[in-house]
Amino acid sequence: MTARRADPPAPQAIPVIDRTVHEPARMAILSVLDAVEDADFTFLETxxxxxxxxxxxxxxxxxxxxxxxxxxxxxxRRPLTTAAITDRGRTARTEHWEQLERLRDLMA
Amino acid sequence: MTARRADPPAPQAIPVIDRTVHEPARMAILSVLDAVEDADFTFLETxxxxxxxxxxxxxxxxxxxxxxxxxxxxxxRRPLTTAAITDRGRTARTEHWEQLERLRDLMA
DNA sequence: GGCGTATGGTTTGTATTGCAAACCTATTTG
DNA sequence: CAAATAGGTTTGCAATACAAACCATACGCC
Structure with missing residues (x-):
C-alpha cells in the first residue's frame, strides 16, 4: 500500500513526547532512581x-x-548530593513509555 | 535501599541510543514508513x-x-517526493527499541 | 494572456541544549 | 606545606529541532 495524499485528517499528529524525560541520560537516571529510593551523585556518575x-x-x-x-x-566532612524520584517523576516516566509505545504503533 | 558510592564498576554505562532514530519526529516517520511501503511528502506532513x-x-x-x-x-506536472524505509532502517528501529527497553530495565 | 493563489518543497535564522573542559572549594595525603 | 583527591558547578562550544522565509512551478479565472 502506498500512502497517498490527504488520506488521513491528521487527527492527533505525533504523540507528544516529554523532552525532559526523553533524553537518554535522564531516562537512565530516572530508571535508577525508580529502583533504589535514592542515590548519590558519585553512584550515578560511575x-x-x-x-x-x-x-x-x-x-x-x-x-x-x-x-x-x-x-x-x-x-x-565532604559534600554529598543525593537524588530521589518524586511521584510526578514516576508518573511522568510511565506516561512517557505509554507515549513511546503509541508512537511505535502509530499505524498498527 | 540507598545506592552508595562505588557500588557498581560502571560496566556498560548507559545503553547507547541512536540519536538519529531517537528523535520523536523521526521515530514517527519510521513508524509510518515501516507500515506502508512508501509514503509521499504531503501524506507525512498532514x-x-x-x-x-x-x-x-x-x-x-x-x-x-x-x-x-x-x-x-x-x-x-507537480513535483512528488516519496520516502520508503530501508532494511537498515528497519533493523535500526528494532535495535533502538531493544536499547530503550534495556534502558527502562536498567536495574531490574 | 495576465495575475493572484496554491502546491511542493528547500534554505536560512534562531533558540535550545547536550556535553566536557575548566574552574572552584574543601579535604586528605606525602 | 605542597600536591593530589573529592565533589560538584559554571562556561564554552558544537549540534540541531523548528518554523519563517524563500523559491519555482502550476492552476484558476477574468
Missing amino acids: MLGLSKGNLSTHLTRLEEAGLITVTKSFRG | MLGLSKGNLSTHLTRLEEAGLITVTKSFRG
Missing part, C-alpha cells in the same frame, strides 16, 4: 558513566521539572 | 502534523543515515 558536569546539569533539569528531588548534605 | 521545513530536514537526515530512501519524481 554507574551511568556520565561526566560530572553532564550529570550535574541533568540533575538540576530534572529537579526543575519536579521529577526528582536533590538533597545536599555532608558525608563526614 | 499525517504527522509536521511543518514542511521540519519534515524536509528530517527526511534528508534519515536518508543520509541510510535509514530511508527518498525518491523525487512527478505526479502529473
Whole structure:
C-alpha cells in the first residue's frame, strides 16, 4: 500500500513526547532512581558513566521539572548530593513509555 | 535501599541510543514508513502534523543515515517526493527499541 | 494572456541544549 | 606545606529541532 495524499485528517499528529524525560541520560537516571529510593551523585556518575558536569546539569533539569528531588548534605566532612524520584517523576516516566509505545504503533 | 558510592564498576554505562532514530519526529516517520511501503511528502506532513521545513530536514537526515530512501519524481506536472524505509532502517528501529527497553530495565 | 493563489518543497535564522573542559572549594595525603 | 583527591558547578562550544522565509512551478479565472 502506498500512502497517498490527504488520506488521513491528521487527527492527533505525533504523540507528544516529554523532552525532559526523553533524553537518554535522564531516562537512565530516572530508571535508577525508580529502583533504589535514592542515590548519590558519585553512584550515578560511575554507574551511568556520565561526566560530572553532564550529570550535574541533568540533575538540576530534572529537579526543575519536579521529577526528582536533590538533597545536599555532608558525608563526614565532604559534600554529598543525593537524588530521589518524586511521584510526578514516576508518573511522568510511565506516561512517557505509554507515549513511546503509541508512537511505535502509530499505524498498527 | 540507598545506592552508595562505588557500588557498581560502571560496566556498560548507559545503553547507547541512536540519536538519529531517537528523535520523536523521526521515530514517527519510521513508524509510518515501516507500515506502508512508501509514503509521499504531503501524506507525512498532514499525517504527522509536521511543518514542511521540519519534515524536509528530517527526511534528508534519515536518508543520509541510510535509514530511508527518498525518491523525487512527478505526479502529473507537480513535483512528488516519496520516502520508503530501508532494511537498515528497519533493523535500526528494532535495535533502538531493544536499547530503550534495556534502558527502562536498567536495574531490574 | 495576465495575475493572484496554491502546491511542493528547500534554505536560512534562531533558540535550545547536550556535553566536557575548566574552574572552584574543601579535604586528605606525602 | 605542597600536591593530589573529592565533589560538584559554571562556561564554552558544537549540534540541531523548528518554523519563517524563500523559491519555482502550476492552476484558476477574468
